[in-house]
Amino acid sequence: MDAPTTTSADSGTSGGDGVGGWFTPRKKSPPTDGEQETEGSRLAALRPLGRSTEGEPASGGDLPAAGGSAGIEERLPDEGEPASAEAPAPQALLQQERVPAQRSAPAPQASASPDAVLIRHTMAEITPVADKVTSYFYALLFVRHPELRPLFPPAMDTQRDRLLKALLIAAEHIDNAPVLADYLQNLGRGHRKYGTRPEHYPAVGECLIGALSRFAGAIWDERTEAAWVRAYTTISQVMIDAAAEDELRSPPWWMAEVVSHELRTPDVAVITLRPDQPYPFLAGQYTSLETPWWPRIWRHYSFASAPRSDGLLSFHVKAIPAGWVSSALVHRARPGDVVRLGPPAGSMTVDHTTDNGLLCVGGGTGIAPIKALVEDVAEHGERRPVEVFYGARADHDLYDIDTLLRMKQSHSWLEVRTVVDRHGLLQLPDAVREFGPWNEYDAYLSGPPGMIRSGVDTLRGIGIPWNRIRHDSVEELVAAAD
Ligand code: HEM
Numbered sequence: 001m002d003a004p005t006t007t008s009a010d011s012g013t014s015g016g017d018g019v020g021g022w023f024t025p026r027k028k029s030p031p032t033d034g035e036q037e038t039e040g041s042r043l044a045a046l047r048p049l050g051r052s053t054e055g056e057p058a059s060g061g062d063l064p065a066a067g068g069s070a071g072i073e074e075r076l077p078d079e080g081e082p083a084s085a086e087a088p089a090p091q092a093l094l095q096q097e098r099v100p101a102q103r104s105a106p107a108p109q110a111s112a113s114p115d116a117v118l119i120r121h122t123m124a125e126i127t128p129v130a131d132k133v134t135s136y137f138y139a140l141l142f143v144r145h146p147e148l149r150p151l152f153p154p155a156m157d158t159q160r161d162r163l164l165k166a167l168l169i170a171a172e173h174i175d176n177a178p179v180l181a182d183y184l185q186n187l188g189r190g191h192r193k194y195g196t197r198p199e200h201y202p203a204v205g206e207c208l209i210g211a212l213s214r215f216a217g218a219i220w221d222e223r224t225e226a227a228w229v230r231a232y233t234t235i236s237q238v239m240i241d242a243a244a245e246d247e248l249r250s251p252p253w254w255m256a257e258v259v260s261h262e263l264r265t266p267d268v269a270v271i272t273l274r275p276d277q278p279y280p281f282l283a284g285q286y287t288s289l290e291t292p293w294w295p296r297i298w299r300h301y302s303f304a305s306a307p308r309s310d311g312l313l314s315f316h317v318k319a320i321p322a323g324w325v326s327s328a329l330v331h332r333a334r335p336g337d338v339v340r341l342g343p344p345a346g347s348m349t350v351d352h353t354t355d356n357g358l359l360c361v362g363g364g365t366g367i368a369p370i371k372a373l374v375e376d377v378a379e380h381g382e383r384r385p386v387e388v389f390y391g392a393r394a395d396h397d398l399y400d401i402d403t404l405l406r407m408k409q410s411h412s413w414l415e416v417r418t419v420v421d422r423h424g425l426l427q428l429p430d431a432v433r434e435f436g437p438w439n440e441y442d443a444y445l446s447g448p449p450g451m452i453r454s455g456v457d458t459l460r461g462i463g464i465p466w467n468r469i470r471h472d473s474v475e476e477l478v479a480a481a482d
Helices: 039-045 114-144 146-151 155-170 177-194 202-214 222-247 324-331 364-379 400-409 428-434 449-461 474-479
Strands: 253-265 270-275 286-290 298-302 313-318 338-341 358-362 385-393 414-420 441-446
Touching: 039 270, 039 414, 114 146, 114 155, 114 202, 114 222, 114 441, 146 202, 146 400, 146 441, 155 202, 155 222, 155 313, 155 364, 177 202, 177 222, 177 286, 202 222, 270 324, 270 338, 286 324, 313 324, 358 364, 358 428, 358 449, 364 400, 364 441, 385 428, 414 428, 441 449
Parallel strands: 358 385, 358 441, 385 414
Antiparallel strands: 253 270, 253 338, 270 313, 286 298, 286 338
């Protein structure tokens, strides 16, 4: 395959738009017997591909909005926003220095590969004009591939920040294959619900190169382009393969009927759904949910119970001001309504290979996955100590306290403490300092992003190592705020 040639930024993208011309998704062949095809070997095996130069967009104009151009201003979620994070964006990569090591502390930084150096150089070049790059990227994508526009939400503001942002972060951390692979596989599986297909990846890749070469013109050259093409090929192949593998065993989405809707407070509802087919998940995980009232707007909600024998799924949803999806779920959804669910994701789960205690801090509706973790321990018949700190801004917001106290009565190994914190739950984690020690405990944090950030600091401060602090990624909580 010829190395990609560099074209000057002003003549528009250098990345062509010939689907198939630029990047041909590799069909995943089943591993030959005995040979376990690891992600590492797959990443190493991937090669960069060529491109063409047709179809320049007239100008870097604004996004062609499908049906009205109302922007969605991003807001920080209100207290008790359900902990949700689709597969955490490679935040672990961003938080290299603070990785909430759900499993292990980050490996010491080896010297970056030549590709990573070139990619980071481009990132430094485009960061000051990131918004322009994003707008141009989507304008290019939808002008050249109008057939892709219907896959995206009507108003794109929030979206703009996530796809391209995740792509750039992933490319920047291309050397960190193990963490990246995990994240991208989750993302690849999750993209099936959007209707994303392997043949769509070349289009996105070419528009990525088009936007980068346009706004990093001063430093853009053949080597830089080749580095981005290699990185993009690696990233998309992992996503494509994960989706292909997932296709063999589960649907791209589930339809789920509301079977009960219980308003616990004026703005918190406990909603129970019956999926149209078995929905396997682990306690502590979350799903993405789309309502019939806001098509193609997906939000993440944590499962509020461990898997049930009747297959029903329950969620705690808090309606927040101007929150489209959460408000619809709390104030509009009724038994008989049908929503769509994406695949389960997240790794804030119980490690059943140890008998460490569980120290759980749940703020607002963040208590939902914590309750699921407690049920999971009970179902495994383990007698490991579980300490729950359940926080809310006011007494009347402790909407699930009766359930937790009933569980405490049935399980002697369970302790439940409530904390009313008028400071937006930021001080909730401090309550943990008065108890302990927590040497042999795994810690779980679930609640609004601010609480999780202060929680990580508190737990680190009382000596709990990274690899025993678990939570869903903060950025995703923000991005998923509705
Ligand atoms: C190549 C690497 C890609 C990366 C790293 C990436 C990353 C992301 C991320 C992080 C999100 C946010 C929500 C989520 O976590 O699911 C997202 C959403 C989405 N992506 Fe991708 N994506 C990629 C490729 C594609 C392709 C090829 C398509 C097909 C055209 C696509 C279509 C979408 C759509 C429709 C959404 C949902 C929009 C929304 O709900 O706001 N993505 N992507």
